[in-house]
Amino acid sequence: MVEFNLYPWRKAYQQYQLKKLLSLFFLSFILSMLLLTLFHWVLQSKAEYQTVKIEELEKRLQEKLSTKVYPNTQAVLNQALLQKIQKDRANTYELLQSFFNATTNEVCFTQIKRNKHQVILSGGTRSTSDLTQFMREWMGIKAFLEIKLKQITQEANQVRFVFLGMQSGDVYAA
Secondary structure, eight states: OOOOOOHHHHHHHHHHHHHHHHHHHHHHHHHHHHHHHHHHHHHHHHHHHHHHHHHHHHHHHHHHHHHSOOOOHHHHHHHHHHHHHHHHHHHHHHHHHHHHHOSOOSEEEEEEEEETTEEEEEEEESOHHHHHHHHHHHTTOTTOSEEEEEEEEEOSSOEEEEEEEEOOTTTTOO
């Protein structure tokens, strides 16, 4: 019987397959690196182009701003806010002064809320006649354009009330 030794042939074939596999890995690695480098280069050139364009636009904007005189908008806003606060302060002072000038001492305010040009006054008094007297006095004050009795409730020994006072709208125009 004849025997053939195929071991050297198998070994050579395995080496050939290994070389082929390694060359494919190397080729795919090189190709992917080239594609990655190309992609990076394209994105980098686009970014540089956009940066140059932004710098040109900023330069043109600075040229236009330097040729035209614009008022300092922050200073204008601060001045408007200061004027609003001063008007608000004067109006609040007038409101509090009207409290001190009231001749009826039978009314006790527990809460004062302001919402733009509305003032909500909550409090209590001993009787409805005291509240009526207070309303008569307050109808003529200059702090409010209109005063309305929004709510009135009778508790154990006290009358609870809520007034709605409308102040001048131009003072609180936003």
